[in-house]
Amino acid sequence: MRDVYAIGVGIHRFGELWDMSLRDLFGAAALAALDDAGVEEVDAAVVGCMASGPFVGQDHLAPLCAEAIGLLPTPVIRVEAACGSGGLALRQGFVEVASGVSDVVLVAGVEKMTDVDGAAATDILATAADQEAEVFHGVSFPALNAMMARAHMERYGTTPEQLARVAVKNHENGVANPDAHFRMRIDVEQVLSAQRVAEPLGVLDCAPRSDGAACLVLCPAELARSAGRPVVRLAGTGYATDTLALHSRADLTTLASTTRAAAAAYGMAGISPPRIDVAELHDAFTITEIIALEALGLVDAGQGGPATERGETALDGRVPVNPSGGLKARGHPVGATGVAQAVEIVRQLRGEAGGRQVRDARVGLTHNVGGVGGTSFVHIFSAC
């Protein structure tokens, strides 16, 4: 297996971007990544997108994407793992390069979510859950996360204030990110008093629906060395599945797929949790970041809430989490998220993150989840 390096990144600002189509968003991020890498062509592209069919009526994204950036007849592989689609794209891009099938690979994530109204988006996002066993009964996607939150609170004493602090921290970080959907501060009281979505979660516990795209360029070592640009090694990849229905899991307070994916990624990279300098975690809901901290071994089980409250995950904390603003503030165009996380970590490891730069960041981690953990993706990057 060949070592894999990231030589270029590109992102289009996330937000409610009514003047841009899915094609426009992909094109902007892809060209930015190609420019950053200093390459004109790629051998293949992998595009993560959850639901372009229901959101904009467009599937068959391979020719659309290749044509959008003038690279026909390059093969493009569209992959889907709900909100983990971007993480899956990164994983498959790694496999393309590591295996030797392709040398230069464009990894992309894109989602165009705001052409439909909120009720339609709720239905589309619920396709990440089990239609027969969960959604038939009226369960929404936030409701499943709410039931995990309640279980975590009752077992570990995690408080609504601790959940709120995740959102407050990520909004604080997002202020310094020009690509973020939301660049404004919020406080704990606002989170706690926000309109309820599914108790104990309110609207400010939930990531927004956003439009956006993010890309990176991967290649093997010899090409990375000749690129003459700062490169970052993609040192480990891990991917695991779990039951589609939440109720089929013995423990509602953790994400077993995340723990398994993390073990694979840490093992491949030869890195243990204490060496992580900066992490981008999947805070689709505030509870998800707390559970992810625990499942990734960054804190002990049950300590995600207290660690957040103590500031351990703040930009100047022991292990800064979501310097980009995370899904909560950077925004959550579902298929783009897993790739946007990688873009942020590459920028952090290059020292190019501006006002949200984590000091002396050498090793970074991304954690992307499909559904309520039916899929989890963990990637580890190291500065060269």
Added chain:
Amino acid sequence: MSEIRIWRETPRRYRLEASRCDGCGKLFFPPRPVCDACRGRAFSTTTLPETGRVVSHTTVHSPPSRFGGHAPYTVAIIELDLPPGEPCVRLTAQLTDLEGHDVHTGMPVQLELRRIQEDDRSSVIGYGYKAVPTE
């Protein structure tokens, strides 16, 4: 949800039909073609008990569109009352008839056949189980 699908999923919704692995006894609801515990492929159809306890719950304020007129409503993960030594079976259902009840983890419930949703086009009604408190 199409009338064909409503018909197809009837056995589990009306009768709580599950499958028991002939090899190791593990229960699957809904049935699966292979047992993940012992890799067995021979199963016997069995009917699950209609009582259980709330494992976790929430109130849905932003519902899927087919449930738009019903919010807010409560949904729960319920663990069914199986005899000691039996494998655990959980399912997701709405809680209903909650007037005067304080929903909490561990609350005992009974599953009853209720109207769940209606197909927009055919107006065929999808029936299934909802849980009502028993204490």
